[in-house]
Amino acid sequence: MTRPDPAQPADPDRRTRASGALLFVLLCAMGVGPLFNYGVSVSSALIIDQLGISAGQLGLVVSVVFASAAISSIYLGRLADRMSARAQLVLIFAGTAVALVVGAFAAHYWVLLFAAVLAGPAQAISNPTTNRIIIRAVPPVRRAGWIGVKQSGVQASQLFSGLFFPAVSLWLGWTGAALGAALVALGLLAYGLAVVPTPRELAARAAREARSGPGPESTTPAAPGDARAEDPDGPSADRLPATVWIFASIALLSGFGMQATNVYLPLFSMEAVGFSLVLGGVATAVSGVIGVVSRIWWGRRMSAGVKASTLLLMISAGALSGVAAFLAAGLWHLPALIWAGAALHGVTVLGANVVINAGLMQVVAPERIGAASGINSMGMYSGFALGPLVMGALRDLTGDFSIGWLVIAVMYVGCFGMALFLRAHGRRPPRPRVTPA
The missing domain is CATH 1.20.1250.20 (MFS general substrate transporter like domains)
Structure with missing residues (x-):
């Protein structure tokens, strides 16, 4: 019985092909989590008026998001080493969508804080997920370049939110804008699941490549x-x-x-x-x-x-x-x-x-x-x-x-x-x- 090459990770996720579509998914995975933060910041005047809160209370919402992300980061990072890439995409995109929906219907300040707590883990796992995909899908010489592009998804989200939330809020208010952003997150999730192979496809690809010997990604x-x-x-x-x-x-x-x-x-x-x-x-x-x-x-x-x-x-x-x-x-x-x-x-x-x-x-x-x-x-x-x-x-x-x-x-x-x-x-x-x- 042939022993596996120790230089080759057993996890078949490493066989995912590097492509422009995959890079776009990684960029979106980094950018979708902050949609809640940026949406709250950009729509601050509407939220303050709607909930009757102070500017300081609104600022606390963003701090709660990051505190939630910090607390959950170590556990989610370890979890990312065991979960499939597709399951992690669900956590990121669907988790953000849930936080936006809860925030959209927040009639009281504590509900908005609860939405902030939900938004944290979706952001916390984004780096472990995208890093794990890159280290298994991208040749070493290209990894740093991919990281530069995927990390820019946070700033791309900032630009998107600055245009999307004010425009939609003028038409449908904060509730409509938050629900619209949730739909965007779910649409991106559907695209991501279509791009990232299923575990069965990954296993079949791994078997084919194992028969042909180690690839260039050693x-x-x-x-x-x-x-x-x-x-x-x-x-x-x-x-x-x-x-x-x-x-x-x-x-x-x-x-x-x-x-x-x-x-x-x-x-x-x-x-x-x-x-x-x-x-x-x-x-x-x-x-x-x-x-x-x-x-x-x-x-x-x-x-x-x-x-x-x-x-x-x-x-x-x-x-x-x-x-x-x-x-x-x-x-x-x-x-x-x-x-x-x-x-x-x-x-x-x-x-x-x-x-x-x-x-x-x-x-x-x-x-x-x-x-x-x-x-x-x-x-x-x-x-x-x-x-x-x-x-x-x-x-x-x-x-x-x-x-x-x-x-x-x-x-x-x-x-x-x-x-x-x-x-x-x-x-x-x-x-x-x-x-x-």
Whole structure:
């Protein structure tokens, strides 16, 4: 009896063919979860009037989403290593649709909070699911590029929501807009299930390819610029390398500043330089559009062999420059610095997750990518939940955003330090492996 090649994961999901249709499904899987967040934010005036709540209470809804995602991330990441890709797509798309439907008919504030709790897990499993599909379906040399595209789905969702929710709300109100977004999610689910093969199809394909020998997607040794060179212990199916926790720490610190800026940039621009509500929203949209392009670019840098630590050092330094621009805009009332800060925000910190997720694939065995992605998601969503809460609290305590920007700067300094630690960690000699006698 022929023993299976240990370099080839037993899970037949790895046989899924890389295609443009599959890449579109992954992009949508990343973008559909935030539909609830963005819909609530864009429709804030309608929801506040409909439920009779304050702006602070509405902001808490978004924090509950991210807290729910952070709490469920580790469990869902481990679950992603055991569930089929199609079942995970159902959790993502149908879970988002359920949250939108519950939110659409929320007659009381607590119902909207309950919808936020439901929206969290759908976002938490999106990274483990998409990473798992990529590591099994895409050749190693193309993975970082695919990650750059699929991570840009979050910014694509931001753009879609900014156009869809206001337009439909003017016609059908918040309830109609939320129900319409739920239908979009279900339509994308149907398309995704049509693209991703069934388990029976995957098993048949795996049997055919097993008879013809290993394919070109076999595990490859670490290249000089590969993040595996930054983990002296290398990939292991038995445990998660320390690099996973370093990446999760960077995700938390960068996520703190990223989401605080996303939430409060419009209000800051209105208070600091007198932007209108529309122009403040445009500033956020500008960073989102730039973020779509930058995420693809950072992914290509990873594909070109640049070390993850090098890119994260560049991102951290650029993000600090963006915070400096916002601080200066507030001190000197210069609108041009708002645009500069928004551009730097989009170019730098919005691309951090691309580098982190691509780095994870280089240091984690395919069988554990879901668990590793879950840990990273826990860090990221914890930062997402804390950032807006701290920024808003400091704004209420001090009357402006200056202290909040300084706190964000400290977080980016922490990112820079963790990137240096990642680089130093990679220079350690590998620990000897003890094999049983």
